[in-house]
Each structure stands twice: as structure tokens, then as C-alpha cells.
Amino acid sequence: MGYDQLPLNSLFSGADDALLALLSDAPAEAVERAHEYKILRNVLDGTPAAVAILDERLRFRFVNDAMARMSGVPPDEFHGRTMAEVLPGIHRSEDVLRMILGDGRPRALTVTGTTRVSSPFRHRQWSAVYHRLEDHGRVLGLCGVAVEVSGLRQYMDDLERAHQRLALLDTAATRVGTTLHVEKTCAELAEFVVPSLADRASVWVLDTEEVADLPPPAPGVLRLRVIASAGGADVVGRVGLTAKAGYYFDVPRDSPTRSCLDTGRPWVGNLASDDVLLKMLRTPLNVEVFREVGIHSVVALPLPTREHPVGFVYLCRAGDSAPFTDEDVVVAQELAARTAVAIDNARQYSLEHSMALELQRALLSEPGGPHPDIETASRYLPAGQRALVGGDWFDSMALPCGRTLQVMGDVMGHGFTAAVAMSQYRSLLRSIAATGAPVERILQEADHRLASIGLDRVATCLLALVDPHEGTCTFAGAGHPPPVLLHPDAPAELVHVSTGPPLGTDLGGYEALTLPLRPGTVLLMYTDGLIEDRRRDIDASLRRLTHLRLDLDGSLESVVDALLARLVHGTTEDDVTLLATRLRPV
Template sequence: MMGGPVDREGPVAWEEAAVSTEASPHRHPLSGDLRTVLADPRRLAEEYELLRNVVEGTDAAVSILDTQLRYRYVNPQMARMTGLTVDAHLGRPLTAVLPGVQRPDEVLRKVLADGAPRQLVVSGRTWADSPYGRRVWRATYHRLQDRNGRVIGLVGIGLEISGPRQYVDELERAHQRLTLLDTAATRIGTTADLRTTCTELAEFVVPELADAAGVELRLDEADVRRRAPRGVLRLRRMALALRPDLIPLAQAAAESGQLIDYQPGAAIRQCLETGRPWLRNRITPPEWRAIAAQPELADGYIAAGYHSALVVPLIAEGQVLGSLSLARAGGSAPFSRDDSVVAKELAARAAHGLARAMRFGRDHAMALELQRSLLATPFRDHEDLETAARYLPADDRSLVGGDWYDTLSLSGGRTLLVIGDVMGHGVQAAVAMSHYRSTIRALAQAGLKPHQVLRHADRMVAESGFDRVATCLLALADPHDATITYASAGHLPPLTLAADRRARLIPVPVGPPLGTGLGGYASSTASCPTGGVLLLYTDGLIEHRDEDIDTSLRRLTRLRVDTSGPLQRLIDRTLEFLAPEGTDDIALLAARVECPDADGISSADVEP
């Protein structure tokens, strides 16, 4: 307001100071050359006080070091940052004052040598309390020289960047965790095989998350007879992965497939009983012996130099399937809580794949047992007939199917040979196979011709509402007439292997698969292969991906085997020559019929 008091600390004061400075430039501190300042003690004191206020009032940590990198001065902010008094710094190097902070002194010596300023990022811990587990500073160092140009030391100015750096580190760790988990989704559970899934899990976390990893699962129904004594938890180690340099030290400690008994107090047992992760760092040898399942395992862990362990449960659909155990050794960092979170999430995702593999395994075992129990064991019921058979399930454990073979002794010394393949895989296909087998057996016992057996079987299955079609080939061997009568429901042609080792496909009229209700089957009769073997088979024996079926059949005719030896050996040689891919089941039925020498198609019966 007009006429009011003047605020000497306000803008007017600064304007007056500016005018005063312009009028009398030598009166303001920090102006003029050095000689002028040194010649005026009053100005020198003013300038020193001003500079001192700037250095000691800043939020930056300022320190002056001599040429031996010992502290000669630290400002109050530097003292607050370190948690020590100013006097505790003076005359001492950083390593003595703050042993928890690592500083590259060789870089500072280069500043002393060439005078070029350098910026450093220094990290560690000081004596002061801090919310950050790891403190980080960014500092710039300049060389100091006296009036004569002699190097007298360094000045360092630093600011703490722990907060921003921690934020960036957390973002990076979060990104790494997401990347790790996303990658796991494509590398774990690639098959329906339980052991493969466990191996993929163990090998994925080494070395991404640990130096060693094991997957332990509870025993399934097949291991009932191996249950542990009361009070002991028995698990099966399904997979073990180790850092290469640890293999000689720790491999024998717990091999894959080994049954391990866990006493009360064992780390893995604590994890499974609580359903929560178990974490321990800086484990001593006595502690290892207390938390390991067995003393010999503890010895292996100690020999490998394991210092940290993390165990997380494998839980799917509310059921604890087992555990994922991790360990770190040597110079690897201890496990953190973030590691525990990542391992827990990884285990949760992997557990669903393991549960799926377990279900597939149970279905496979059930179907395989059913299938094998229903397959007829070839026998030599008539002196003129010798048979042998083989069933091979697909390599993929989810692909147990409905392939079957059968031999049926009929009146008059005749034998019906049957080979078939139900559409699809799994337990339902095996059940359908049993249905077809029983139907064909009943019809054949009624004295029907092969094409009539197929016609009635097709109609009966279609009318029953059964939705699984099947291909089938019947071969009725009559050694007394020296003939074999064939009928096919969409099946591949039979093969004769002659005594001269030549292979020939037998042309057989082919009707539609069973279960369609279309009918239209025919029988054809041929003479017995003299001194040879008749081979019936399912498509898994010859089919290859991206190959025409005619090409596969031509490859079959190039088969050359000795027909005079045991039929099981002949089947072995056949499988070796064709080298099936293992993507589908295989059924083989070989028959040697002792008949008079004859050849060619003798007659044919066609369904009305």
C-alpha cells in the first residue's frame, strides 16, 4: 500500500541489492577476481560464509577427499546420509568409514590423474536407518587444485536415488516375472505324460530361478504296496534338474524316480502339511540335517554347497499333488520374497498340467488294462494252424485305442482269424472294441460265412445306437480244404509272406466299416499260402504322416522275412523293417496254415 512500511526482505530489497551491485560491483560477495577477494578480509569472510551456507544447506552430499582418497571435509547432509558424525569421517577412507558401500576407487584415481570429471553410481548400506533395502547414489567427482596448479584432492557431490531406482528395479522384476510365467505356459505341460511334465517343470526353473530343482509327487494307486510306515510321508521324486557344475556333487543325493521318506520336521513335509511356501536362507550343515528327508540327502546338499532352499506346494483343484523344491548354491543370491511369489505362481500353473497328466495316465492305464484283458491269447487248437500276435499301444499315452485281434476255433477244424480297429482312442474305444469282439464271436459260432458275420454285426451295432464305427477283417482258415475265406469291413488287405520271402497283398472285396448300417459285404476264398505266413494288421503298422496309403502299402510289400522260424521272431522283424511312428496303436496277427500247395482265388460269395 502507498506509504506503508517497506518489507526489506521482499522484492524491493532484491531490487535495491541489484542496483547496489551495479553501482558498486566490488561490494557484493563472489564478485571480482581472487586477488581482490584475498586482499579484503571482510569480503573474504563474507564470501566464505556464503559458500559455506550453500554447501551445508544443500540436499546434496558433499565431500572433499585428499589425494589418498581420505575424507578432509563432509557436509551435514553427508553425515546424515551415512549415519556418522562429521569427525568420524575425517582422515579415514570410505572403506573404513562405510564398509557396506562399494565405490570404484580406480575411477577416482583417474580423475586425479587427468582432471576429467566423472559420474558414478554407488550402492550399498550405511549406518543410517533407511526404508530401502539397497541404497543407491549418483555422484560426480571433480579434481581440486591449489593456486599453483598442484593437485590437492577431489570434491564429490552426490544425490540419493534409492527411491527411483527401487521403483525401476521393481518394474523390471515384475516384467521379468511376467515373462517367466508366460514362457512357462509354452514349455511346461507340452504332453500328457506325467514324468515328462515334471521334467519340463524342473528344467525350466534351472537356471531361471534356482541352481537345483526337484519335483516330488504323492504316490498314486499303483504304489499302494509301497506306502510308508505310520508317521512317515513317502513321496516319489519325479524329476531332478541341476546346474551343470553341481551334477557330480548332488546327482546321487536324490535321483529321479526314487522313493523318499520324509520324517517330521523335514522342509518338504512342512510345506505340504501347511500348504504354504517354505523358505530358508543361510542354512548351516546342522540345519540341513534337521530339515532334509534323510541324512544321506543332507550330506549331498552340504557337499553341493546349497545355502538357501525354497519349497512350494503343487496344488490343483484343491488337492495337494506334491512339491516343487528349489535350492541355490555357491555365489548365487539367497531367495527373496519375490522369488517365493514367482515360484508359487509357477507351481500353481504347473500343477494344473500335472493334474491333467495324472488323469490321462489313469485313463490310459485303465484302457490299456481293459484292452489287454480282452485281447485273445492266440493258441494252437488245431494241429494244422499256428498263430502269434502282438499289441503295441501308441507312444503318446493319451492314445490308447480300440485295436484288437482274435482267434476263434470252429467246427470241422476251421479257425476264424479276426483283426479290427475301433474309431477313436481312450476307454470308450476299448469298451467299443469289447462290444464288437463279443458280437463277432457270437455270430461266428452260429456257423455264418464271414461276409454274413459282418452284415449281421453291422446291423446289430447300428440298431443299438452305438456311435463308434470300426474296421474289421475276417479270415476263415480251413486247412482240410486248403482255403482261406476273407471278408473286409473297410479294413486294410491281408499280406501273405511266401517261403521265398516274397510279400503279396491279397485282394479282398471291401465293404463299409461296421456300425454304419449300410451293409454290402462280400467274401472271397483263396488257397492257403504254401509254406508261408498270413499277416493281418491294423493301420498303425504302416501309416506315416503326409504319406498316401497306397505308398504305405507298397512299402509293406517290400518286406522280406524268413517264414520258417518262430512267428514271434517274424513279428519282430516286421516291426523293425517298417519302423512305425508310434502315433497310433498297432495290432498284428500272424498265422501259419499247413495246407496242400494251391494258389489263386477259387470262389466268391456276395451278400444278397
């Protein structure tokens, strides 16, 4: 009888005791061989590894008990059948097995799939080694030994997913919340989670302001507003949770959205039915929109802060995408929490920045007016990364005999204290200038009075007394950057005003400098925010001013705009205040 025709019980059949009985009178060597057979049989029966013997056509000829337990298939059901016939859920490379039969080189295989036995692992995997069996040069088949490594595989998969989650969160830290703008932050979140976590997403914020075209929400109803959406033009613009930016949605007390806002816990609707989606989406039309684009799973997460949620983010999966896992929800919660802090900071910044600018405008809203024969233009640019007001100010004062005093000053520091001090400086200079004193005496008197008041903030200041009738300008400075004369037919010129000590030090010692001021020449006065740059030496920044080539034939407003376009790029490290002066043509 050939090897491939032997019955299953003829290979390692367990008849070792009967064999020993038959050999009781045999030579000692034969009895020893029988004992060795019994030991080997015990090894096969006792090992936790699955052992199988296959013939040349890859049909099972033998399986041990471990193989039967692992598969849930009795040993006799294996006999004469292939793996595909016995365990169709198991996947292994038949081509590799035939290669082993051909060249005799043992090989290791990874076997995956499912058996008839339930398992605690999400995916089952075995590591198997196959050897070719031979007898006197004749190939009999293969012997395979396999051990299950599902636990290790799951551990490695979990570890890899943990690394991916950390990498995702690390990346989010650099891409979400990069600015102090609510709309931009929400857009960054929506664009980041698609497609890393969802196929579609929208971000909503709680809206506490009244909308002109909408009635106020009913008592107990919260109003959400869409800030950003991502995930495809086929949904954006439609009503419901995927509506375009600006859409409002009122949230009643009995909705899952309100429950999430109140409890801080996410709502998960995996492979949700229409009835389940209807509870979240509120209208059949919204459910219809979702179904049209193949959305099958939704996660709704509040954007939590320490005091209260600032909004909501909706993540959707559609088509062939898998439902959300618990790990997906954990990652989404972390992203939502980080974004909520950024949104809250942006809102706080916007509020404080608006209040600060209103205060700054109020303090600068009443500069004096020059004489009609003097043309002026001014700009105030607050530093871009803070909400505090600064101490910059400027002023124009019409004095007797057709003269105009132009003032530019900068109180040390920022914040409301600096702004209040700035107001005191400006008022004091106005009162002293009204006496008609020379510019150096104005600074001298202001320095002494301010020191006696005891202000804890000194200020730099530059005065320029313009006399159109004489065609002159008289300067005096108190630690302030020098002015610039922009000539229509010559290079720009730094005016080297004698630099006295800042106001409020009571040191005095100010000197005046008088220069001609021709028609068409623009006098530029500014604060140090225009020239301070950490990347450039202050002298180099001043030289930049002398290299300016501007068209001075247009309006003074256009000259100032062109100057800022040349010198200011992006946000500045300090406030920038400009005051330009030009004699009107006669």
C-alpha cells in the first residue's frame, strides 16, 4: 500500500502498546525501537504546537491533538482532504508548500484566518515551519509544525496603533491652532481630521450673538453656527450637520447634541439606522442627505473647555470606510480638547484685542488739527500677536503765526497702564505747547513736570515745529528715533536731531535743530516699531529708510501706504505709528 493510500490511523496511530506486546519476545534492539516510537508519539500528543503531515498533493495524512483542538475539527475529518476543504477560513501560500516539495528547503510561513473555534483575538495568526519528508530518495510529502502568535500579533498591532495615534496628535499640534482666529482654527481642525480620522467633518461653535435675520432662539435652546466643513463638495452647502459656513442650527434640550454638550461625552453612531440618525440630525431631509453620499457612521464630540463647551465637531465615515473604533473616538476627543482650548484662546484674544483697539482709537481719536497749509497723514498698526494696547501717540497742534507742532511719542511698555500714561503725556505737552515756548523748552518743562508727578513710565518724544511762512522745521528730541525727510528729487535724509534723555527722567538738556522744509518734501515721524527687527541691526534699519524711493506726487495717504508696503511685512514685534507731514502747494 502506498504512502498516500494509508489510512489515517496507520500513521502514528497510537498502537504503541500493542506493538510492544507483539515485540515482547523480539530482540532487545527491536523493543528499544518500539519504546522510542512510544516516546515520539507522546511528544506529538503532548506538544501544544499543531503538527500535520501532508502528502504530495497537500492532503492531510495526519494531525495531532493540538491541531484538532486549534481548528475545532475532529482528526478523522482531516484525512485525505486539503486545507481549503477542511478550514476554508485559513489562508496560507500553497505555492510555497509546492516549492518545499520541489527543492526540499524548509520554509517558515505566516498563516492567518479563522477556524471553527472562537477566539478572544481580533485576528488569528500562526507561525508555521514546513519540512519535506523523504524515504530512500522518494518524496513522501510535508510535515508542518505551527504555533499560534495571535496574542503577539495583536500586541504589535496595538503598539503600532498607539504610535500612530501619538504621531497623529503630534502632527495636530503643529497644524491645528496655529493662529488666534476662531475661523482659521476650526478650518484647520476640519481639514486635519479629513481623511486622517473621517471622510467628512464639520465644526460648529456656540453662538451667543444675535443674528439680524433670525429670531432669537427659544428659551433653553442653544444656537450653533457652522464655522468650517471638509470632505467634499457633494455635501458642503447642503442643510444639516454638513452645511456650509454660516449655517445656524438650534439645539433643543432633548437632542443628543445637547446631551453631549451637557455631559461632555461623545455620541457614537456606527452603522446607524435611519431612526438613530434621525435623533441626531433632527429632520428626515438631513438623514436623506447623509444617505445620498453614503455616510453610515457618525461621531459627535463636544469641544470642551474648563468652564463650558465652546462648540461641536461632527465626524462622518462613508462608503467602504470602517466604522469608528473606540481608539478613533479617544483620538478624536483629544483633538477636540486641544482645539477647544485654541478656540477659547482665540475668542478671548479677539475680545481683548477689540477692546484694546477701541481704547487705543479713543485715546488717539482727538489729535489736534494742523493749519490748513499743512497736509498730514497717519497710521497706527498694533503688534499682531497680542491684544494689549501700547503707549504710542501722535498729535498735531495749530499754534499762533501759522505754525503747526507735530508730536510723536512712545511710552515705555504696553498695556492699559502705558495707555493711560500716554494720555497724560499728550495732555501735558499740549498745555505746555499752548504757551508758545520753543520746542526744546517744551521738552524741558514736560520732563520736569512728569518727573515731579511720579509716573513710573518714561517716554521718548520727538517734536517738529513746522513754519510754512518761513519754509522751515525746527526739531527737538527726547530719546526718540530720528525723523526722515523724503525729497521728491533727492535721496531720503535722516535728520540727526540731538538726542536728549527720555521724558520723565528730570535730566533735561534738550537742543533744537532748524532745517529748511521745501514744498513737496515729506516729513516722516515714527515710533521704533517701524525699525526694530531682531534679525537686523538698528543702524541697518535706519539706513533702509534713506534708501526709500517713493512716488511723492500723489496724495500723502498713498505715500504712507506705499511706505508701509515697503517696510512692514506680516506682524510686527511692536506697535508701529507713523505721522507724515507735507506743505501744501501755494
